[in-house]
Amino acid sequence: MLNIVNKPFLGLFLFVITGTAAFAQTGRFQQSVDYKMDVDMNVTSNQYSGTQVLKYTNNSPDTLHKVFYHLYFNAFQPGSMMDERSRSISDPDRRVGDRINALSPNEIGYLHVNSLTMDGMKVDFEEVETILEVTLPRPILPNSEVEFNMSFIGQVPVQIRRSGRDSSEGVRYSMSQWYPKMANYDEQGWHSNPYVGREFYGIWGDFDVKITIDKSYTLGGTGYLQNPNQIGHGYEDEGVTVPKPTGETLTWHFKAPMVHDFMWAADPKYRHEKVKMENGITVHHLFIPTEETTENWEKLKEYTPKAINFLSEHFGQYPYKQFSVIQGGDGGMEYAMSTLITGGRNLRGLVGVMAHELAHSWFHGVLASNEALYPWMDEGFTSYASSLTMSEIYSPSENPLAGSYSGYYRLVKSGKEEPMSTHSDHYHTNSAYSSAAYSKGAVFLEQMGYIIGADVRDKGMHRYWNTWKFKHPNANDLIRVMEKESGLELDWYKEYFVYTTKTINYGIKEVNPQGDHTDIILERIGLMPMPIDLVITYKDGSQEMVYLPLAIMRGEKTPEEGAPKRILTEDWPWTNITKKITIDRKMNSIKSIEIDPSKRLADVEQENNKVEF
């Protein structure tokens, strides 16, 4: 297995506590937040009240006259945008469907702001369903900090999607998207998207959260517990006797540095198991022990640390000291330093969903591209990383990305494909969104390995991490990193594969004997141009490669390890529909000619890719 145990513990996590508000080398900025919240949860009424002190720093060059908060729980009400969207979309998510519409007043969710001040001054605010529009009493100037003070009340909805109470597996509280959360403002302006059930985008900052709840409940989620020896519930240090609580409640105190969200879950039936990794990371597993869960969750404890090590080795060191896998929610969903997953699964399903949600820690958690705007950079890259992880830690696969390719091909054949650049809220169908975000997004990275070489792509992913962690990279930022790593121009790849639905289809048109030589005519049938790896296999079993980079790449990929020897390298200008190649061998010595035997080229029509003699 991969080994990171020798790295000094302190060095691993120092980065987390250093902010990166303005980063001169990119000409960009990011806002910063510092939340302090105190929450009281009533486990009988399922209602909670809280206070929030938010230090907000405007690092932008702009003067802000308004700010916006997300109030996600208001989506769980009949007639909400999420309800309308879920009922009118042609392929509804079965978890939602018309369930929001059927919620009674004590089953709905809500989140209301009772009072709000900025630096002690009253502010005007208006609740517009899932967004609180705030008109400021005084503008926030560039490079200045203000303090918002708020009180709020909420009701936890019956579990419909992601968060809620009393999940189908009996978990009492899955508390994600539960507090008034400042919307992000970046170089593309405000991102105050109403919640219709899709993706998220948050601001980096520190969270200090106190939750008071019935003492029988065990909690887990984002953040390090500050008072473990007073709380117990499996968090106490070894050998410590936890004092009996004096009242009916306990106040759990969590701190989470440099995260962009805060989730918690709670249930009186949770079993809590800790695993301390050799590199100092503590992995928590919380689940309700039943016949369906106990055996597999006990085994899961062995796989989560392995996955953390593999992902750290391949994509960058996991920067927090803790990760929690918690039974809850309605499938699998990623949160800062944690995940909520459903628990009653076979072992493969359980390890698979853990690996996927954990891999999000790299792309959603730390790189944190705007997932609403670039869902493929989160879900796609996470699918890519978790497929590799599963192949490494669970069952080796010769082509871990095969499922992503077939998902993309199905999307193309469905005729419902929309460009990957579509905002996740605005895809016409759920299936076009998920196939583009998950499958085509994963293909994007695997195919990047075809274009620039797998090794260079892998190095590029580390460089991407080192350049852009905690900075919200966009599509162009990734492309620039890969250009720098490979020395090739790659803007065309982004423009075709991300912004359009044009597809790749190359074919071998003709093979003609020319005495001692053989002429091969290739044809570009699809609208998207790509470099071509053409492998010729001779009757004696040997292989050679013809490499045809696009002229617009302004260079060639370095030969990949294990690839056949290149006998010819020639640019293929994208304007040219056909390309003739002449090789110095008699046609009757050739056994087969094939475009990309590695199958990384996402060629939507592969019957014409190989000729056998």
Ligand SMILES: [Zn+2]
């Ligand atoms: Zn995911």
